Every structure is written in C-alpha cells, then in structure tokens.
Amino acid sequence: MASPLGPWPAKEPARRRLSVDSIVAAGLEILAAEGADAVTMRAVAGKLGTGAASLYAHVRDKGELHALLLDAVIGEVDVPEADPARWREQIKQFCWGQYRAMVRHPGIAAVSLAHIPTGPNALRCSEGMLAILTAGGLSKLVAGLAVDLLTQYTTAVAYEDTLWWVRAEDGNDPFASEGSVVAQAKAYFAGLPPAEYPMITSMVEELTTGDGDARFQFGLDMIVAGLDNLRDWRLPG
Amino acid sequence: MASPLGPWPAKEPARRRLSVDSIVAAGLEILAAEGADAVTMRAVAGKLGTGAASLYAHVRDKGELHALLLDAVIGEVDVPEADPARWREQIKQFCWGQYRAMVRHPGIAAVSLAHIPTGPNALRCSEGMLAILTAGGLSKLVAGLAVDLLTQYTTAVAYEDTLWWVRAEDGNDPFASEGSVVAQAKAYFAGLPPAEYPMITSMVEELTTGDGDARFQFGLDMIVAGLDNLRDWRLPG
DNA sequence: CTAGATTACGAACGCCGTTCGCGTCAAGTA
C-alpha cells in the first residue's frame, strides 16, 4: 500500500517486504472476509506469502495484533464536532457509527470487549464523546461514566449482532434451517409450557418484534434519556 | 456429590461413574478456581480421572458444556416475586444478583455473551424480569426490550470486571506492577499530551473515580430512569 | 447365560500460538 511498487517486475517473493502496516492490512482483509476467529498468525502470514514465525519480528503476539486491528477499525468512525444544542443526536449518531464499524468487521467487537481499547483512535473517540457530553451540560463525572456505559453497551450489542455471522461460517446452514432467526426464536418461545412461563408465552409477539437495529436504537434512546435526568448524580456512599 | 459414596472403599478407578451432573460439577470447580478459559475438555476429564474422549458420550461438544455451566451459574441468582410498588429496586436488585453470580465464576460472562442463554434457568430469569417490569406498569413491548438491554449491560460489565482476574492468571503480577489498576489508568491518562487530548487530561480525576461497583450502579440507575421516562415508546418507522 | 447396545478411553489428526536456530540480506565501518 505505502510501497510505490517500484521498478521490480515480479521477481521472487522479494524478501524484506514485511512491516507492521502490511501485517495489519492483511489482518483486516481476513477480518472482513472470515471474522476475527480466522485471524490466526498462520493465516495472516499465509496471505503475505510467508510463515507464522515471520510475524513475530514486528508484533509481540496475537493479542497485540488484534489490538492493532481493533484500533484500525475504530479509526474508521468519525467523531462529530461538539454542538451544544444537538448533543443528544450527536452522541447517538456517534454510537451508531461505532456500532456500524464493528458490524462491518465481524468479530472485532469480541476483541474490543476483551481489551478495553486504549489505542490512539480509541482515545480520539473518548475525547470526542467527552466533548459532546460536556457541551451538553453534563458534569465531568457523569460524562466520564457515560462514556464507559455507552461504549460498553454499543460494543456488547455489536458483538451479539455479529454472533450469527460467525456461527454461520462453521455451521451448515448459512441463515437458519428454515425461516429467519426471529422465526426460530418465536417458535421456541411459543413452544414453552405456559404454566411454567406465563409471561414469556403471553408475550411472544412483543419479545420478537423489531430487528437488531431497532433494539439498539431503543437502548440508546433510553440511556440518553437517563443521562438527561441524572445530571447531578453523585457517587453514593 | 449426588452419589452417597456407597460401600466401595476405593477399588480401581471403577468405571461407569461419569454423568452429565458430575461433568458439570467438575467444570464448575475449575471455573471457580481458574476461570472459563481453563475449562478445557482435558482438564474436566482429568478432574474426573479419565480422558477427554470420555466426555463426548454425555456432552455434544465444548460449547454445550459451557452452556450447561452457564445455566448452572444463572441458577444461583434468585428472582424476587414482583411487587408493583417496588419495581425499580427489584429490577436493580435482580441485576446485581446476576452480576455477582457472574463475578463469582470468572469467565462465565464471556460464555453468556457468546451464547445468548436459553437454558431453563435463563428462562426463569427472563420470566421474573418480565413480571417485575410489567408489574411496574411498562408495556409488554418495552418490558421485552428492557430485558434484553439490562441483561446485555449486566453481562458486559461482569465480563469486563473479570478480565483483570483472567489476565492475572497467566501474567506475572497478580495485581499490578505497582499500585492498583485505577492508579495505572490515572497515570496513563495523566501522561497523555494535553494538546491532543484536552478533555481526557483535564478530567483524569473524574474518569478514574469510583470502583466497578459504583459504575455498574450508575448504569443501572440510568437505564431504569430511562425506562421510567419512555413508557410509551414505540418502534420507529 | 447370551446378544446387543451403550459407555470408557488411549491414540491419533489437524489446528492453534509461540520459540528456536540457522540462513540471508542491508547497512555501517575501515
């Protein structure tokens, strides 16, 4: 990518071509195509035409590679400049961007949950969120807690939404044995004994209404509404 | 555990002693002692004095074993009977119970995030949550969405809070190279360039105030406050 | 007491992350 290809035609594998950038680029390709579980050292090295051992000169271990990929993905979401009057839409819009970036790279949400990202792009995001929230009139304390809350919720939803994707890879049926996932859930709930589960069986429709996007929007709306109400919340005790 | 030990003294390994219950019991022991990553087929079999292959007569694969463990852990949380007047405290209390049960078994939260639990104990929990929320006056639709939201948030926080535990196992220092995790985070934030990260560097204290418990309480308070406000929310579109 | 099904389990397969040791190239020094 950064290399101008130069005058070499296509000689031999031409040694000395590895770099952190090329490794991350190869990792992102595999990530988008096959999910995070497929990003193994051997697979990344294979895509670069070499063996797994070669990567260890540029990356400490698999964890560091995943952290680099995570930060690269986070770098794709753009942070709006804080506008005090529109802080509610802005923070929701930002979370949607983060959510979509993670869904674009199936499996990366798992990495985010496992690492508590602290790369430069993650910091840039936190910085932007804090700017939006404090511009909206939230106290520093609430803004700090809210960044955690929103990030954690967004990541958790993105993770869950990409689970079926990962499963479809190694499973047999790419979507479901019959009908959508929602239909399956509906059938499962409807088949439960009403005596034991009166609430669930009487709420099958409501429990399976709305796709993942609508449910994520619900959570965002609720959290932001809560933020609006708890402006002078303090640590208890 | 269920076996009364019987009259056998201690003969030979005495075949035919495996069962799903004993496998789950052994798994829970390892889970509590070493975390979910240590619950391998070989480790569980080893604790029962046999080889990994023996487990496959009782359990389809590792995923099913983890699902069984998850449901056993979920079975430890008790569900209060719905009292319409106290729905806010009740739902928070329930989430705290779920949170603590997961923290007691480090790593199980990861299993919960990866599986979308549907075992009998998980259903019992959903049933109880729905009862509490609808008793509180929430519509069926909002109650259904809220169960998802609360469960996902609680699990995500439990997962993150047990990460350091898992890390401490294979790492070198059981707590931190020096000072607590909070102190480390504080030092990291304080060391950032203020020009690039003006918000973060000016909010170091606020960002590192409060332990995990206080932050979880904040999230719960906010979500429940949001639930109070959005009683007549409908699916958009 | 025998026949058939179920269960126990050692061995092996293919995958993983990681390390080791040896070639081999690129740049610095004389």
Added chain:
DNA sequence: TACTTGACGCGAACGGCGTTCGTAATCTAG
C-alpha cells in the same frame, strides 16, 4: 571496495487444544 554485524525471514518443532476413531469393558434385555 571488502568485511563485519545485527536485524530480519522462515522452516521445523513443541506443547496444548477440540474432536474422532477403534476397541475393550460394562450394563441391560431376552
């Protein structure tokens, strides 16, 4: 220009994982 040196490339190997297979031991029915 010739030589040294240190970093990089990479095949091979180690230990551990989930899972399968073939076989032996055991329980259950008839």
